[in-house]
Amino acid sequence: MFVNFDFDVIWRSLPYLFYRGMTFTLLLTALATAGGIVIGTLLALMRLSGTTALTVAAAAYVNLMRSVPFVLMIFWFYFLVPYIGQWVTRSAQPIQVGAFASCLITFTLFEAAFFCEIMRAGIQSISRGQVAAAQALGMTYPTVMGYIVLPQAFRNMVPVLLTQTIILFQDTSLVYVISVTDFLGAASKVAERDGRLVEMYTFAAAVYFIISLVASRAVAHLQRRVAIIR
């Protein structure tokens, strides 16, 4: 099986794979997670606000994102973002958006729907008595949320949020469909240029496997620690 396996092609392309590809993948993962959690938390607050219009709007958004394939959403945003940019900046033409910005907007908005559901569960895990007590002390809604509910909700949900981040990390490989050079894109370019599909895809799979496995083990470890403290 490994008689014709060419390790050299992997060795040769390591700088390209990691400097170019993995940097893109990790940066996209980190920024989309941060943005997704912020927007997701806002969506969760909307869903729990008790104001019908806000609840319905947030629920509709989340359900829409959860019922279509991510690949389709990547295509949607890829074509839609230039028009949205045109509308926002009031320019005459659809604006040019770089590959990274386009991917970042797509991932942030898509994953926000999933982070919303996690944060909603987190917020609902805080007992009503705490909110009532805070309100009785005269705290306003932003204060109650910012100082009482959200810090605890966030803390309770850290393992789940991190697990979702690992899923997001794996999902970043889907930017392949719009020909962006992430880690898999870089591997695929080398594979096609040198006709070394077996080597490059096996190597890419191994790298994704190791990173995801180590990360999920770390999350499981964290989960045990959090569970003991509570």
Next chain:
Amino acid sequence: MNYHWNWDIFWELSPDGVHTYFQTLMLGTAWTLITAACAWIIAFASGSIVGVVRTTPYAIAVRLGDVYVELFRNVPLLVQMFLWYFVFPEVVPHAFGTWLKQLPNGSFYTAVVALGLYMSARVAEQVRAGILSLPRGQRQAALALGLTLPQTYAYVLLPMTYRIIMPPLTSELLNTIKNSAVALTIGLMELTARARAMQEFSFQVFEAFTAATIIYIIINIVVTFAMRLLERRIAAPGYLGFRAPAAGH
């Protein structure tokens, strides 16, 4: 916005010269559903086996089951598709590999296997969690009554497990349908691929994607509704209470 809307595009003839764009989208929907259904059979069957194995008292079997789940869960689906499509035919004996590469509808079979095994790891997790959520006494009582281990699973544990995990299994079924879109990367002409092709040939980007989005939403609603009906039908008397919230990803 200076985008030129044209909703009549669906009734125009597509470049294949036979079908209208609407018909090509319908063909894509059929491929999506067939791929997802076949993959789900694999996912459900092997996921159930692995899930059960991971709760047996045999340490080696549990370990193997864990390895199986970790392997299929920690590699992105797209990479797994590439492995099955590009790498697998090269590493098997030459004659078999050549036969695989010449198979008509090869991308369909590859997509079914790749998606089925990928989802089976998730099904296995749900089955395992379901079995572990049952009171320990059920297994002990069954074994104490003289049932063998396979009988314990078949008559005592699994009938309750599947009822309990119906809501998360529904989510996994929906995920299987959605994830079938990834197969467009290996050339399967399913719904998203058809919408993309329609966009390329007609330049009506938003009409094509809107149609695909609506079709996915309809599939979602129908499947969710059907699974709810099934859930209600098979609900164990006295256990109507468990309406677990719909699980996420």
